[in-house]
Amino acid sequence: MKWETVIGLEVHAQLNTRSKIFSGASTAFGAAPNTQACAVDIALPGTLPVMNRAAVEKAIRFGLSVGGRVARRSIFARKNYFYPDLPKGYQISQYELPVVEGGTVTIVVGETEKTVRLTRAHLEEDAGKSLHEDFHGETGIDLNRAGTPLLEIVSEPEMRSSAEAVAYAKAIHGLVRWIDICDGNMQEGSFRCDANVSVRPLGSETLGTRCEIKNLNSFRFLERAIDFEVRRQIEVNEDGGKVVQETRLYDPDRDETRPMRSKEDAHDYRYFPDPDLLPLEISEPWMAEVQAALPELPQVRRERYASAYGLTPYDAAVLTASREIADYFEAAAEGASGAVAKTLANWIAGPLSAQLNDAGAEIGESRVSARQLRRLVERINDGTISNKIAREVFDAVWTGEAQGDDAADKVIESRGLKQISDSGALEKIADDVIAANAQQVADYRGGKDKAFNSLVGQVMKATKGKANPQQVTEILKRRLG
Amino acid sequence: MHHSSLKSLSDALTAGDISSVELTGLFLKRINERNAVYNCFVSIDEERSLAQAREADLARAAGRAQALTGIPIAQKDIFCAKGWLTTCGSKMLSNFVSPYDAHVVERFNEAGAVTIGKTNMDEFAMGSSNETSWYGPVRNPWNTDAVPGGSSGGSAAAVAARLAPAATGTDTGGSIRQPAALTGICGLKPTYGVCSRYGMIAFASSLDQAGPMARSAEDMALMMNAMAGYDARDSTSLDRPVEDYTRELATPLKGLRIGLPKEFFADGLQPDVAKAVDEAIRQYRALGCEVVEVTLPNMKLSVPVYYVLAPAEASSNLARFDGVRYGYRTSEYRGLEEMYEKTRAEGFGAEVKRRILIGTYVLSHGYYDAYYIRAQKLRRLIAQDFIAAFDKCDVIMGPTSPSTAFRLGEKAADPLQMYLSDIYTIAVNLAGLPGMSIPCGFDSQGLPVGLQVIGNYFREAQMLQVAHQYQLATDFHLRAPSDINA
Numbered sequence: 001m002k003w004e005t006v007i008g009l010e011v012h013a014q015l016n017t018r019s020k021i022f023s024g025a026s027t028a029f030g031a032a033p034n035t036q037a038c039a040v041d042i043a044l045p046g047t048l049p050v051m052n053r054a055a056v057e058k059a060i061r062f063g064l065s066v067g068g069r070v071a072r073r074s075i076f077a078r079k080n081y082f083y084p085d086l087p088k089g090y091q092i093s094q095y096e097l098p099v100v101e102g103g104t105v106t107i108v109v110g111e112t113e114k115t116v117r118l119t120r121a122h123l124e125e126d127a128g129k130s131l132h133e134d135f136h137g138e139t140g141i142d143l144n145r146a147g148t149p150l151l152e153i154v155s156e157p158e159m160r161s162s163a164e165a166v167a168y169a170k171a172i173h174g175l176v177r178w179i180d181i182c183d184g185n186m187q188e189g190s191f192r193c194d195a196n197v198s199v200r201p202l203g204s205e206t207l208g209t210r211c212e213i214k215n216l217n218s219f220r221f222l223e224r225a226i227d228f229e230v231r232r233q234i235e236v237n238e239d240g241g242k243v244v245q246e247t248r249l250y251d252p253d254r255d256e257t258r259p260m261r262s263k264e265d266a267h268d269y270r271y272f273p274d275p276d277l278l279p280l281e282i283s284e285p286w287m288a289e290v291q292a293a294l295p296e297l298p299q300v301r302r303e304r305y306a307s308a309y310g311l312t313p314y315d316a317a318v319l320t321a322s323r324e325i326a327d328y329f330e331a332a333a334e335g336a337s338g339a340v341a342k343t344l345a346n347w348i349a350g351p352l353s354a355q356l357n358d359a360g361a362e363i364g365e366s367r368v369s370a371r372q373l374r375r376l377v378e379r380i381n382d383g384t385i386s387n388k389i390a391r392e393v394f395d396a397v398w399t400g401e402a403q404g405d406d407a408a409d410k411v412i413e414s415r416g417l418k419q420i421s422d423s424g425a426l427e428k429i430a431d432d433v434i435a436a437n438a439q440q441v442a443d444y445r446g447g448k449d450k451a452f453n454s455l456v457g458q459v460m461k462a463t464k465g466k467a468n469p470q471q472v473t474e475i476l477k478r479r480l481g
Numbered sequence: 482m483h484h485s486s487l488k489s490l491s492d493a494l495t496a497g498d499i500s501s502v503e504l505t506g507l508f509l510k511r512i513n514e515r516n517a518v519y520n521c522f523v524s525i526d527e528e529r530s531l532a533q534a535r536e537a538d539l540a541r542a543a544g545r546a547q548a549l550t551g552i553p554i555a556q557k558d559i560f561c562a563k564g565w566l567t568t569c570g571s572k573m574l575s576n577f578v579s580p581y582d583a584h585v586v587e588r589f590n591e592a593g594a595v596t597i598g599k600t601n602m603d604e605f606a607m608g609s610s611n612e613t614s615w616y617g618p619v620r621n622p623w624n625t626d627a628v629p630g631g632s633s634g635g636s637a638a639a640v641a642a643r644l645a646p647a648a649t650g651t652d653t654g655g656s657i658r659q660p661a662a663l664t665g666i667c668g669l670k671p672t673y674g675v676c677s678r679y680g681m682i683a684f685a686s687s688l689d690q691a692g693p694m695a696r697s698a699e700d701m702a703l704m705m706n707a708m709a710g711y712d713a714r715d716s717t718s719l720d721r722p723v724e725d726y727t728r729e730l731a732t733p734l735k736g737l738r739i740g741l742p743k744e745f746f747a748d749g750l751q752p753d754v755a756k757a758v759d760e761a762i763r764q765y766r767a768l769g770c771e772v773v774e775v776t777l778p779n780m781k782l783s784v785p786v787y788y789v790l791a792p793a794e795a796s797s798n799l800a801r802f803d804g805v806r807y808g809y810r811t812s813e814y815r816g817l818e819e820m821y822e823k824t825r826a827e828g829f830g831a832e833v834k835r836r837i838l839i840g841t842y843v844l845s846h847g848y849y850d851a852y853y854i855r856a857q858k859l860r861r862l863i864a865q866d867f868i869a870a871f872d873k874c875d876v877i878m879g880p881t882s883p884s885t886a887f888r889l890g891e892k893a894a895d896p897l898q899m900y901l902s903d904i905y906t907i908a909v910n911l912a913g914l915p916g917m918s919i920p921c922g923f924d925s926q927g928l929p930v931g932l933q934v935i936g937n938y939f940r941e942a943q944m945l946q947v948a949h950q951y952q953l954a955t956d957f958h959l960r961a962p963s964d965i966n967a
Contacts, residue, residue: 039580044568045577045682046680049716141806270844270849272849278716410730
């Protein structure tokens with residue numbers, strides 16, 4: 001039987017506000033345990049929550065960015081359960097009336113675009129951390145993270161593969177950073193995913209029983225956890241068993257998911273509206289203010305790049321992975337032809353991002369400026385240098401061998417890397433190579449195409465790579481014709 | 482001196498007849514002598530109180546005296562007060578010294594008042610007799626075999642026994658008004674949102690409200706001037722212009738329309754109470770008031786509605802008492818679950834557990850709509866009844882409690898009977914309205930009767946006027962229990 005995978009994601013994006021969602025304590029990461037937990041955060045008797053408007057504003061930014069409905073009035077609810085790192089014995093979240101409903105996100109897998117619908121996004125507070133090591137069998141509690149604002153973004157179950165799920169997670173990750181509501185730091189837990197995974201016979205309309213895989217904090221783990229879970233569920237079904245609805249954890253060391261709790265022992269969270277907080281009212285003027293301050297969104301830029309430069313969805317998606325990359329591209333591509341823009345896209349996605357990776361730098365710290373890259377790419381496209389020589393020029397510019405927007409030109413000039421396009425000179429070299437390689441010439445004439453490539457290689461070698469390979473091919477063919 | 486009003490104490494301090502240190506010492510001495518009988522106070526901290534008194538004397542000497550500077554005020558032990566044991570009447574918090582001040586405490590400190598002690602109360606304010614306190618029952622100064630009412634029973638008894646000139650209370654379903662009625666003093670529950678709940682240990686957040694307990698309307702007005710006011714730390718606190726609650730006291734009542742809901746005078750009302758309330762109404766007519774009949778048809782639902790909503794909120798509010806970060810923790814446990822179970826089993830008393838169970842039940846999956854949602858709808862209907870009634874009248878009057886003080890233990894084994902002692906007060910909390918109790922007579926046993934006055938939203942100043950004008954014409958508020966020496 002053929003099976004179809006159905007995936008929905010819940011993303012927890014930590015909102016990058018300075019203070020917590022219901023208290024004035026700092027949200028900075030990495031402080032000594034319990035030094036950033038005030039009376040409200042540790043839930044001293046008598047303390048009360050007060051809504052942080054900055055967190056609401058970031059939720060509005062998100063809602064507007066995905067084209068969702070921002071609720072004029074939403075409600076905070078208490079989610080009741082006992083855990084030592086949950087100081088109040090309840091988490092303040094949103095349940096029946098979330099701040100954002102609906103909206104869409106466009107993802108690109110390969111060259112295919114797909115629109116994923118969002119169910120909702122709601123504001124809530126994070127819990128603290130339980131530390132099970134270093135306490136001689138006891139548990140330490142660090143409440144620094146307690147009360148950190150989160151936006152939980154819930155998708156419809158519309159992803160059909162781990163690749164789509166990862167593309168979706170990356171799109172949300174890119175978006176929340178793009179609109180500056182979350183730093184996206186997955187190591188620090190600022191961006192975490194829960195995946196709801198089920199399988200069903202291909203063609204079936206009803207959803208299979210799902211399992212929720214909790215706390216996936218890298219795109220790689222997300223992909224592997226889903227792949228494992230899909231295989232597991234298909235196996236269970238094909239062995240005549242039934243998938244049990246449960247919450248599972250992914251163990252990256254063993255590359256498998258394991259049950260955490262089943263539906264039977266699922267909590268009854270006893271949600272009810274938090275009487276300590278008034279309904280969250282968002283006025284039209286406030287929304288308009290937030291709307292006006294929104295940057296141009298990645299989707300808009302992608303469409304612009306496609307129409308202005310004829311870039312493919314894949315290239316456009318790569319260039320809009322972050323605002324910094326997109327800004328770099330635009331600075332480089334300003335007024336460029338489609339061909340130059342395409343080469344720029346390749347260079348940004350390829351050599352530049354590899355170099356940045358090696359250097360551990362962000363694109364904003366690139367030692368090859370957007371204008372410098374533009375000049376380099378123009379020299380490739382106008383035939384002055386080959387792609388291969390361009391790598392040498394790029395490295396030279398990166399190391400600071402020449403300065404200025406025309407640094408590439410300076411390197412080409414000083415190192416003498418200009419492609420030999422003078423056909424007289426090339427014809428002479430070709431003749432010398434033909435004379436010196438009688439055997440290969442004979443082989444080629446005898447029908448061995450490989451021998452021809454060797455001759456081209458000889459010419460290229462003789463010109464130190466500065467010849468245009470296409471031109472060399474033409475000359476040799478003519479000569480040996 | 483211990484019979485004096487806040488105003489006359491303030492005058493005596495201003496005149497230099499007495500210092501705050503002397504006045505504070507006088508009340509501390511009375512507490513030391515008599516608290517063993519009434520059990521009004523959970524904690525006394527002479528050093529801390531006298532230090533505040535010295536500050537007050539210095540402030541007065543420096544010309545910075547305000548209306549309450551140097552005057553001792555007792556704080557219900559539900560209010561967090563920095564450096565003070567703050568127990569909420571519970572074993573659970575029997576070791577909790579608050580690191581911060583509640584807004585109300587802060588306001589009294591800023592007004593120069595002296596905290597004379599923390600008063601006993603029903604555990605987590607859950608009770609109507611002060612018998613649920615971990616610190617033992619409070620006794621009614623009018624008859625030590627009787628309860629003082631609750632949950633602010635310690636505050637009420639302290640004021641009635643002249644162990645403090647005035648005290649703070651909190652009222653979730655009648656916890657200021659009912660003990661005020663049963664001990665022959667005055668108590669006001671303001672409109673929800675007038676006094677900040679910050680630092681007031683939550684019982685039922687949507688109903689809890691702090692208020693003054695004192696011997697006269699004038700004293701309550703002075704306390705309201707200190708207590709009321711916006712606080713950004715409480716999202717349900719109302720940002721309104723500052724009021725002088727004394728401003729209407731002197732205005733005669735002529736033309737005031739008093740609404741009498743027939744539902745307040747139905748079955749179950751003790752005849753002596755009915756008689757005293759009738760007498761009070763007659764007095765108001767004599768003062769030029771007009772009496773109209775009003776109806777509150779949904780009021781009969783207020784007890785069941787309250788006993789869904791208040792426990793629901795309480796079950797969640799009390800979840801933080803888990804032994805993890807502060808408060809009581811059981812001494813021996815294996816694992817987390819056992820620590821939770823034993824800590825909460827040992828730390829909470831029976832009434833608190835009962836309400837946590839009720840609240841957990843009504844919020845549970847499958848029951849939420851039938852209980853919580855329906856109760857919320859009925860709550861709105863109850864409020865609408867009042868709003869309609871206030872089209873016809875300026876204030877509503879009736880008994881505060883169906884009976885005078887009952888005997889210790891009389892209702893302790895019967896929660897339903899206990900719950901019904903708040904039958905006239907609960908609807909006011911559900912509607913968020915201000916309510917007040919003032920002494921209006923005595924039953925055949927010599928136990929005090931309270932008259933309840935319910936005002937429209939934010940009409941506390943008018944209610945205080947209504948009480949003050951009555952108190953100018955009567956002397957019930959001046960009567961003291963017989964064993965209180967002069």
